[in-house]
Amino acid sequence: MNKLVVVGVGLIGGSFAAALKRAKVAFEYIGVARRESVRQEAVAVGLVDRAVATLAEVAPELGEGDVVFIAVPTLSVAKVIEDCARLLDPKVIVTDGASVKGSILQAVEAAYGEIPGQVVLGHPIAGSEKSGVSAADPYLYRKHKVILTPTAQTDKSCLRKISDLWLLAGAEVVYMDVEEHDQVLAATSHLPHLLAFALVDALARDEEHENIFRYAAGGFRDFTRIASSDPQMWHDIMCANGAAIVRSLDLFTNNIQYLRDAIVSQESTKILELFTRAKSSRDEFAKLISHRTRDAKMQNIINYRLQPGGSVTGRIRVPGDKSISHRSIMLGSLAEGTTQVTGFLEGEDALATIAAFRGMGVQIEGPEAGRVTVHGVGLHGLQPPAEALNMGNSGTSMRLLSGIAAGQSFDVTLTGDESLSKRPMNRVADPLRLMGVTVDTQEGGRPPITIHGKGKTQAIHYDLPMASAQVKSCVLLAGLYGEGTTSITEPAPTRDHTERMLRGFGYPVATDGANVSLPGGGKLVATDIDVPADISSATFFLVAAAITPGSDLTLEHVGVNPTRIGVINILRAMGANLQLSNEREVGGEPVADIRIQYAPLKGIDIPEDQVPLAIDEFPALFIAAACAEGATRLSGAEELRVKESDRIQVMADGLVNLGVKATPTPDGMIIEPGPIGGGDIFTHHDHRIAMAFTVAALAATDEIRIHDCANVATSFPGFVPLAKQVGILIEEQTL
Template sequence: MAKKIKRLLVIGLGLIGGSLAKAAKDRNLYDQIIGSSRDYKTLDEAIKTGIIDKAVQDIEDIATEMGDGDLVVIAVPTLAIPAIISQLQPLLSELVTITDVASVKGSVVEAVNEVYRCSPSQFVPGHPIAGSEKSGIGAVDAFLFENHQVILTPSSATGCDHIDRVKKLWIGVGASVSEMKVVDHDEILAATSHLPHILAYALVDMLSSMRKNQEVFRYAAGGFGDFTRIAASDPVMWHDIVMANKKAITSALGDLTKHIDFIKQAISLGDSEYLLDVFAHARETRNHFDQMRENKTYLKPIAQTVDYRVSPGGCIKGKVVVPGDKSISHRAIILGSIANGVTNISGFLEGEDSLATLQAFRDMGVVIKRPAKGCVEVHGVGLNGLQAPSGPLYLGNSGTSMRLLSGLLAAQSFDVVLTGDESLSKRPMERVVSPLRKMGAVIAMNKNGLPPLKIKGGVDLKAIDYKLPMASAQVKSCILLAGLYAKGQTSTIESVATRDHTERMLAGFGYHVDRKEFSASLRGKGELKSTIVNVPADISSAAFYMVAASIAPGSDVILPHVGVNPTRIGVINILQMMGADIRLSNKKEVSGEPVADIQVRYAPLHGIEIPVDQVALAIDEFPVLFVAAACATGKTILRGALELRVKESDRIQSMADGLTVLGIDVTTTPDGIEIEGGSILGGEIDSKDDHRIAMAFSIAALRAKEIILIHNCNNVATSFPGFVEQANKSGLSISEEKR
């Protein structure tokens, strides 16, 4: 029996259709690529240049021959699609998959349903977010779709096999594929694509009517060229798009007109503060757009992978000021955004993770200013004032952002999707989603309980009493944030105390929390009032220098204004049990959080069995504590630390692997590790893209006999921007290598 030929028919060989045909042909995705066009010259050129294998002017000549597994792509102007569908409907088998590339989906779906008198299972509406100002067969680019998105808008009646075929085509030509509702697609594209084209056409048309238009264009700056570049696109195509998406575009134009009127009024009245707010907010939002679209970091983009080469030896001396507390920075932005009034934050950690939280609230309509380094001004919108973001909230590498925001957003009136980078997308979210579902939240995840999280809005949450199966401040905080919106009293009960920053800060915002040793309770439907938040230095960042000074002979370091919250000082307690020389002075309370200056001098360490009640108090500091254990005499034993396996990496295994490379005897258990102190050698370490793993092994080099090369250190910026520069000033010797 002869093998069935797998065919792709592309109707319309302009830029999109021709590029798709060429890309599929070059990658051998089909046995035969067929092109259809009413223009004979276009077909002739497509054959000569190898864009297609076969040309047909009349689709009736090929449509009846197509069968199961074959795919038809309609790549004609939007308003011409109904005629093509009418022509195809009586000819194609229902086993043939049909898709399109129109940038408007509502009118296309309506036309298809009218022709078929139902929603056909074989039709998969699609829209590649790619293009060029050039058009026609001469503009064909086989790489046009690489690293671009394609949006599919299937209905509930669309067949899964047909959707899979279309996905395989687009993925095969280098694109990524996502799905969206038709109405959401048209509203979003109206604002982000159709409206900018209308504005570009309108501006160029206005300037062309000026008496001195030649001078206008001759002296136009680069910004004019960048903005109006899209006005060189095919006018017929854009006429069709605008006419097909009238409702959504009219709405977007109305919103823009109101916004421009406000700006016009501000200019007329000399309201410089309003103008500065608009421009600053727009700049930050535009930068975030680039970061989200290209999966970039929030700080200065690093185009290459960064490794650390750390020379052996050295000691730590002097005063070292570490960045602000990450946990408190997150919570200050969250609570400030839903409070009434303006909250001023100082000492804010300008690292990747906390900036992700900041931008998420900007995306939900909160005005947040950053007037100076470490200072943030949050214009709260109240408990019910958040607005639906225009798309998914991209949270980078921040698990704290995703877990805390899932609780807050489960009670909003709008749907929202929480996404992150590759690392965050592998982190389990079931432990926050499960209690939220008990409260009535509707949240969908990928298989195995992984992000993205799709949270349905408009749900009334109910209060619960929840006993945490595993100690976690993130889970506790998630539930309490959801409890702000629930009717009645929400309570969390822990087996051991975890960090209580959320409870302390809620009190600082005037919201009563009933606290006992292992429980926290609050009543929903209250009000948060703006306040002043002074973020202390992060004890998790200070921990690296505390261990560094403890293990390197001759060290003497002072770490000022460090947060010493009783639920966070496990690292101090554990190091002192091991024999470390640590002293606290200048103790005081700032914004509800205890702070102190910490002095650490070198002292020989010895191994211990870490008390279980200290585990939750030092959960983020264990990577560097494992380095301290490797430099101590005797054995250090840790148990009850299962949470370490679900951090940015499996921190038990990541540290065990690295320490083994460095010659340390290590044994892992399901919830802990045993480390026999010894001599640290040199070697190559994989940080697993985990910032704390990378920094911990940098500290280990102080006692190493040879160079330690640490791979994949880009994510250090998530919690400690400027780590390498500061570490080198303090006594380490780290060089960054990019590859």
């Protein structure tokens, strides 16, 4: 049996062992502690199977597959690392739980003479005011982050094993480089603890108000709670991560001085602006916490359970258009003046765009009930971000922001989640390189992507090799910083939200057939934007009504941009009973109410000129095809293979699981209609797969269970309640 050796069986180490025991991980659990009383207690309460005084006593027993977890105070880790280098077989995996990583990495290199592959440094972001063996809690890490900081030398199998152990302990595993970790933790953990200790100490020494604590309210209690933490531990952290903490402390000190001066001089506007910015940022932080369900392996797993049948009736408005929501934040940030946005989509993808521009110094208030206020800084007013910008699951954010980053005078690194990290980025990196920008990507052109901005770009003409609105938009946005005119030729029409919105912000954009061009060196002027309902989100309900006898559904205020209505054209070609009414233009974008009633559908050969106009809508359209009379054939849609998942293969697999004959091809699919049965669907972290098969239940003969639906929140918050409202028999299960 493999062994887990926990050096330091207090709160951190003891909880790790307890969590893995609860998960029934087959280890012999061995504790290392100098004090005999600690060893006896750790065995007595069942944290470990046996305990020894030193690592040397157990080192000869350890070999391949065994793990040593170092959970001693930060300044004591270096000595244990020296023991590991001297005593352990190189096949033993060594990991730790220290709050600082830079000093630990230095200790590793000093002890080993190099950075060995079997050392995996980590930091669990969890704790308690209590300490010692008695504080160990098998649930301490549940739904908390654990940051692993692998280096280029880290062995992938060792990293995977440590990651898997933390997942089994109930934690969410994320990855950072060492320097980023120490700076982020200095700002978000170490500085708050420093302030809490300092505030309590200062007030305790206030001789003029010696009874101050007697009258302290709940806010004081909550803010200073962390000053009850272990002083020795926080002393070690302050010493080990001093440089990063001082940097964050200086930022805070400058802000405090600014606020003090404003109070002394009674500058009301400055005080209110600072408090408003702080409230907006804190509200956004709260929303990010509540939406952190992207990776079902790391967070609560959300599954859908659907009963067959149901009805589709009513009048609804789906959330705002994701593409327009992204662009409203981007262009509003680059504009001069204040932009008011209404109807903003509060999904995780769009929130990632807000977070990115806040990270570059833009003041953004909201979102609150779909309202966002963006205080633009102008084309040249963005500031260097303190860390890599995390785009989450949003390919739109990453590709469009790459174009904006190309024109800055600083470097920007863009990262993403597991799904986004597999998606190709050379399609934007290549034209940016032609514009004179240095762009670094990972193997295969995948994220993270780093753009080394030079403050300007070279204007080019670019023939798009594929029909892609994201690539077109990236080049146009980079062209804002170009010397001369940047132009693009499209092989087929794609959505033109970027061009329309640029014009709405007063920037000249010329369109001549398949060619789009703009001059560099202009400026954007702030404007108000009313985001229409997203036709991609509306599609799931359009298809739901189209396949359900007796349905009658109206979707309000839907964006019907000519470059986005492929789904309407395709459904009409299949025989759907669909009408548009109340057509109008809002902020340069056409909108309408869409009423759809049930009518029998027929299979068709989908026209290739409609494919780019409906590229995101095909998962739902595949369900419509499965309910039609006659075969449906799709070609020219190879783009579907590089979305959040390979949507051709994943949809084909799901349809086959439900008894439908679906044959994938390199660039599309052939679907033979037939009865839809029940079964299990696996989404591969793709929100549109989950929502498409939700719709399929309306025509099913048995229960459908859809696994891993957490990512639905990235594009359609509130999908489940709205599905229930129209008559879909869905239950959400959180595991």
